[in-house]
Amino acid sequence: MKISKAVQTLEGMIFTAMVPYGEHIQNDVLLKQRQYDWFVGHLTDIGIAGGVVTWVLMSVKDKKEALKYSLIIPTAINAFDLLSSLHPKINFDWQDTACYYGAALLAYGVKRISEK
Numbered sequence: 001m002k003i004s005k006a007v008q009t010l011e012g013m014i015f016t017a018m019v020p021y022g023e024h025i026q027n028d029v030l031l032k033q034r035q036y037d038w039f040v041g042h043l044t045d046i047g048i049a050g051g052v053v054t055w056v057l058m059s060v061k062d063k064k065e066a067l068k069y070s071l072i073i074p075t076a077i078n079a080f081d082l083l084s085s086l087h088p089k090i091n092f093d094w095q096d097t098a099c100y101y102g103a104a105l106l107a108y109g110v111k112r113i114s115e116k
Contacts (some may be wrong), residue, residue, distance in 0.1 A: 004114035005058065010112050013102065014053040042099045046110025049074050050103030057111045070108035074100035 022044030028034035053073050060066045077100050087091035 004111070007114040008111060009059050011107065012058070013014055015047050015051035015054055015107070018043050019051065022047055037041075038095075039107055041093075042095060045096045045099035048103075049077055049100040050107050053107040054103040054110075057107060063112070067113060069088045070104045071101075074104040098104060 022040075022042075025034060025040050025043070029036045029040055034040070052069055056069050056073065057066050059067060074097075078097050080094055081096055084090050
């Protein structure tokens with residue numbers, strides 16, 4: 001296994017682990033066992049976008065295609081988030097958008113750096 005694939009696999013595992021842990025600590029907030037902070041509210045968002053982009057980029061060889069997927073995936077996640085906020089009981093958080101794109105571009109950057 002090339003070093004770049006090992007680095008990307010580790011990154012994907014970390015992003016993927018963020019999702020259930022983020023949900024767990026959000027449940028702790030609901031049960032009043034933990035105080036809410038920015039980290040609690042956005043860890044899952046970072047993990048979802050970063051994890052999906054990392055796993056997809058592992059199969060992409062072309063640099064332009066990698067950048068394209070790094071932008072399409074968070075856009076799709078954000079569009080779904082925006083559409084779901086049409087329900088009156090669901091709020092849209094613009095900070096989620098920053099989390100999606102930030103994590104996706106971090107995954108893209110790690111791929112580019114680890115391939116050198």
